[in-house]
Amino acid sequence: MTSVVGVLLAAGSGERFGGPKALARDDDGTSWLLRSVQALRPCAEIVVVLGAGADEAAALLPMSVSRIRADDWAEGMGASLRAGLAALASTAHDSALVSLVDLPDVDAAVVARLAAAATGADVVARAAYDGVPGHPVLIGRDHWAGVVASATGDRGARDYLAAHEVVLVECGDLATGVDVDSR
Numbered sequence: 276m277t278s279v280v281g282v283l284l285a286a287g288s289g290e291r292f293g294g295p296k297a298l299a300r301d302d303d304g305t306s307w308l309l310r311s312v313q314a315l316r317p318c319a320e321i322v323v324v325l326g327a328g329a330d331e332a333a334a335l336l337p338m339s340v341s342r343i344r345a346d347d348w349a350e351g352m353g354a355s356l357r358a359g360l361a362a363l364a365s366t367a368h369d370s371a372l373v374s375l376v377d378l379p380d381v382d383a384a385v386v387a388r389l390a391a392a393a394t395g396a397d398v399v400a401r402a403a404y405d406g407v408p409g410h411p412v413l414i415g416r417d418h419w420a421g422v423v424a425s426a427t428g429d430r431g432a433r434d435y436l437a438a439h440e441v442v443l444v445e446c447g448d449l450a451t452g453v454d455v456d457s458r
Contacts, residue, residue, distance in 0.1 A: 279390045279413070280368040281315030283308075284431075285376035286326025286348035286355040291456050295328035296377045308335055311376045317387040318372055324348075324359040353426035360419045369396045371419070373432070374411035380450040381411065389413050392444040400442035402452060408443060409452035412436070 285297035285308055292299070299307040308323070315321045322341040325332050326348020333342050345358035356373065363371055372390055374381065385402055389411055393400035398415040401408050412432060414422055418439070425435040446452065 278319045278368045279317075279370050279372050279394075280363060280366065281318030281321040281386065282356075282359040282363070282371045282373045283311050283315060283321065283323045283376060284352060284355040284359065284373065285311065285332060286324050286329075286345045286358075287352065288327035288349065292377075295326075295332065296455075297325060297332040298328045299377075301379075306335060307376050307379070308332055311374060311378070311381075312336065312340055314378075314382045314386055315372070315374060316383050317390055319368065320366075322359055322362060324355045326355065351427070351429035352431040353428050356426045356431045357423045360414070360423050363419065368416065370394065370398055370413055370415045372411050372413050375454060377454045377456070378410055378450075378452060379455060381452055382450065384449045385446045385452075386411060388446055388449065389444045393442045398442065399436065399439050400444055401436070402446040403443040404445075404450065404452040405447040406443075406445070407452075408436075408441070410454070 289296045326345045343362045345355045347354040396416040400413040422432045
């Protein structure tokens with residue numbers, strides 16, 4: 276059995292959104308951060324990468340969730356991804372399931388399907404919605420160093436994924452996978 280760690284990228288300042296998405300709430304008061312953590316519950320462990328508003332966001336998290344601070348978070352998603360994967364280097368996990376804090380309809384069913392469909396240290400897989408690749412992305416340990424080396428700016432793992440064979444796991448029946456960039 277492989278071990279999948281959930282990595283939630285929640286470090287950005289949310290410039291287009293009007294503030295850190297890690298601190299955002301729906302009209303009904305639902306915390307985006309806590310909803311995103313709940314979606315990762317099928318994973319063996321959950322690591323949240325924080326940056327803008329880190330102290331306030333960290334205070335919202337349950338004690339069972341690990342917190343990583345991306346000091347260079349202002350650089351973009353690439354910095355958050357690098358920090359998250361670098362923090363996993365000393366763990367025994369086979370793969371990291373990377374998700375974003377601004378995916379309101381991606382839930383535990385999507386995470387469980389992705390984690391179950393492709394496993395192992397050599398896997399690279401991602402959720403697809405009606406055939407269109409999206410998030411979350413499952414990255415096996417064998418690929419962590421390559422992703423860290425290529426993750427820059429707001430591109431995250433995009434360039435690395437484009438250069439490698441990626442298993443698409445259809446999740447369009449479970450969610451849209453659309454991220455929220457404005458209020």
